[in-house]
Amino acid sequence: MNWKPDFSSEIPLYVQIKEFIKTKITLGEWSVGTKIPSQRALAALYNVNRSTVVTALHDLIAEGLLEGNTKGGTRVVNNSWNLLAAAPPPDWSSYVQAGTYYPNQPVIQNINRAEFQQGIVRLGTGELSEDLLPSEQMKSIFAGSSMNAFSLGYEEPKGNLYLRKQLADYLQGRGVSASPSNILIVSGSLQALQLISMGLLPRGSSILVEKPSYLYSVHVFQSNNIKLVGLPMDEQGVQTNLISRYKEGYHASLLYTIPTFHNPTGALMSEARRQELMRICTNEGLPIIEDDVYNELWFDTPPPLPLKARDPHALVLYLGSFSKTLSPGLRIGWVVAPEPVIDRLADIKMQSDYGSSSISQWAAAEWLQRGLYQEHLVSLRDQLKRRRDLTVQLLTTYFTGMAAWHVPAGGFYIWVEITVEIKMQVLFERALKAGILLNPGTIYHRQTGNYLRISYAYAKPDELEWGMAQLAALMKQLAGT
The missing domain is CATH 3.40.640.10 (Type I PLP-dependent aspartate aminotransferase-like (Major domain))
Structure with missing residues (x-):
């Protein structure tokens, strides 16, 4: 609101004020529902006659951006580009659909978004946990x-x-x-x-x-x-x-x-x-x-x-x-x-x-x-092995009778076959709602819908313990056991 109209400009003052308010709306600074200052306050702020402000506001009301009454004041009611542009804006959705590069599967798009939500325990993420990265050495x-x-x-x-x-x-x-x-x-x-x-x-x-x-x-x-x-x-x-x-x-x-x-x-x-x-x-x-x-x-x-x-x-x-x-x-x-x-x-x-x-x-x-890389690998292998052993222990404790798996000799992943009747899409959604992010098997082939990729590389040990216990409880609910 530090802006002032340019009195030396050939552009009429009411037009300058109208365009400034329009910019505030289109940039989202004044969102729909925002109550703007009164005509008297705007006139004092811009050092113009009240009639100049009235003319600017009337134009914006006529364009459908503002709505005013004597009791409730003047509010932003629309920020549509269709109302602001002389010609219709480009239909960006048609551009997006015309691109030749395939979009991610919807479930992967959901995973990519959920990975950056606060409080999510990521049981399928294929990267190292922050505490396993050599930040100090770097x-x-x-x-x-x-x-x-x-x-x-x-x-x-x-x-x-x-x-x-x-x-x-x-x-x-x-x-x-x-x-x-x-x-x-x-x-x-x-x-x-x-x-x-x-x-x-x-x-x-x-x-x-x-x-x-x-x-x-x-x-x-x-x-x-x-x-x-x-x-x-x-x-x-x-x-x-x-x-x-x-x-x-x-x-x-x-x-x-x-x-x-x-x-x-x-x-x-x-x-x-x-x-x-x-x-x-x-x-x-x-x-x-x-x-x-x-x-x-x-x-x-x-x-x-x-x-x-x-x-x-x-x-x-x-x-x-x-x-x-x-x-x-x-x-x-x-x-x-x-x-x-x-x-x-x-x-x-x-x-x-x-x-x-x-x-x-x-x-x-x-x-x-x-030679720092080789030294780092020795420590990293030890840490990952500990997490693998913990995850296998948790699987044995909570998933016996509901799933089958092989113990990997390295890497990040345990490929877990769900052996009870569960709708995996429902499990994914329920788990996400509970704060647990999964990587379902359908990501890796449509015929492996009854599998989960469990990663022990990303979630911290306490997160693994909580997440695996909660996941098992959800599976029991969905399986009716």
Whole structure:
């Protein structure tokens, strides 16, 4: 209300006042129902005749924005753009529906919104709890001096060379041979999948994925008109005996797999199954996307070597990330692939975001170069194992007779099969109303509607205990037992 009309302007004073009030309404500062100051008060405030204010208010009443009477004063009754514009505003809903990128499933949209509500216990969230993130060590990295000063400018198309050199050395420990030239830095493994879908696959092609799979919960491939074909799994991973038949039947272009601590099932592909998978895909000439973001989160013994470590024919596109181990906020992942593939993906990445954050890349390289990352992993594995054991104990205590599960050897997830008759959509809604956020199995495949993905990585131990007990009570109510 510090605004004053411009007495030197050629625009009449009543018009200036009218436009100012209109702006207050359209910006939401004076919302519908707001009682505006009296004519006398406005005239004194703007140092104009009362008749000038009356004229301005009459125009706004005529436009349907204000309503006035002698007893109740003048109030805002409408803020519609249709009343303010000379021509009708654009129909943004039609623009939204015309976009080619698929929207999230409604349940995922609900989950994304609910994750940021206060007081929600998130039993399915696939990220590390705040108290598991190395915030203090990260502060010390930025506060301390380093011979490798970071840049505030853009990085080269493939990413920061310092980081790529550190990654090449680090991946040797996983048995993966890589040089900086065949590593691309991406903003998390999800961006890697998006680049692959845009840069390597023709529209209308098919890819084989595990059933269920994390890939069903995102639309990076479907939005490029690429079909996902589900391959059944068992305790050892994808059933390799079906690959040849499915490849031929669906003319599949590649296979996507999470062989180590699978999302959402937590399954660990055995050594024998990995060898068989590589043998079949080599014979079929079927490229593989290996998503290995959970590789370092083992509890008792390291997992078998990645598929990429047994890849003399450059069949595997290898994806990794720091999001599940160090910091989801860094948004740093990588792709290891033949140089022509990396060059192609790097070109597309430059067209989409002109490179991942240079500061994040520098920080990730410092974690590797100083040996801090390996130290952090030792502590993180211990903490996650404790949470897994607690969650298994809670399942045994509260869910025996209502659910079945396997104990994972690492990663974030327990894939819980609900064995009593319950409408899962009702369970999701009731749980959310009670302050518990779930990840139902339908997110990961339509045929796994009687499953829940339970994560022990995000909720704190006391939240896990409360949330699992409340969830069990809800299930008993819905099952009528």
